[in-house]
Amino acid sequence: MKRALPLALAALLLAACKARKDFPEPGLGWHSPSFSVVFGRLQRIPAAEADAPPTWALRFGTPNDTYEGELALTPPERLLGYSGGEPVEIRGHVLSDPAPGLYNGRTYVVDSIQLWSGYRQ
Secondary structure, three states: OHHHHHHHHHHHHHHHHOOOOOOOOOOOEOOOOOOOEEEEEEEEEOOOOOOOOOOEEEEEOOOOOOOHHEEEEOHHHHHHOOOOOOOEEEEEEEEEEOOOOOOOOEEEEEEEEOOOOOOOO
């Protein structure tokens, strides 16, 4: 009986150590004051028509933030090789007119894009 108690406690502790904790994602991203540099997570938004290209967006904040926390990205050629969900840093500028089509936001002209170096999938 004396041996069973320590074994039972060890099994209980081992089970508790494997318990999974889900924490909310820390800050979604950030941007420089002029929006010349923005860090966030890529989103691939499928087009309404099957043969049309997707819309790419960068989520960097919440709906209460500037530009509702996301920007539509152009030109799409700069996003080749990405699938969506990757944390990236983009450099460029925001266009003054709202994004055309179904996307509700502002368009960001991407001069360069870089996968965040700390990213592990």
